[in-house]
Amino acid sequence: MKIKVDFDLCESNGLCEAMAPEVFELDDDDFLQLHTEHTTDENIENVKRAVAACPRAAITLVEDDA
Numbered sequence: 001m002k003i004k005v006d007f008d009l010c011e012s013n014g015l016c017e018a019m020a021p022e023v024f025e026l027d028d029d030d031f032l033q034l035h036t037e038h039t040t041d042e043n044i045e046n047v048k049r050a051v052a053a054c055p056r057a058a059i060t061l062v063e064d065d066a
Helices: 015-019 044-053
Strands: 002-005 024-026 032-034 059-062
Touching: 002 032, 015 024, 015 044, 044 059
Parallel strands: none
Antiparallel strands: 002 059, 024 032
């Protein structure tokens, strides 16, 4: 699956980074950065928790086109 972030909604509160630091990171300017746009068997559960924890629903999972 592909990870999509609506950066207009994102508040950069860091909940996603706490849930899935291997995927999400706040940079030095407190802007959300994605380490990858794709889920793996290893990160999917953490990414799902991050999606559920996002207070602004700025993170979604969509079917990968590939």
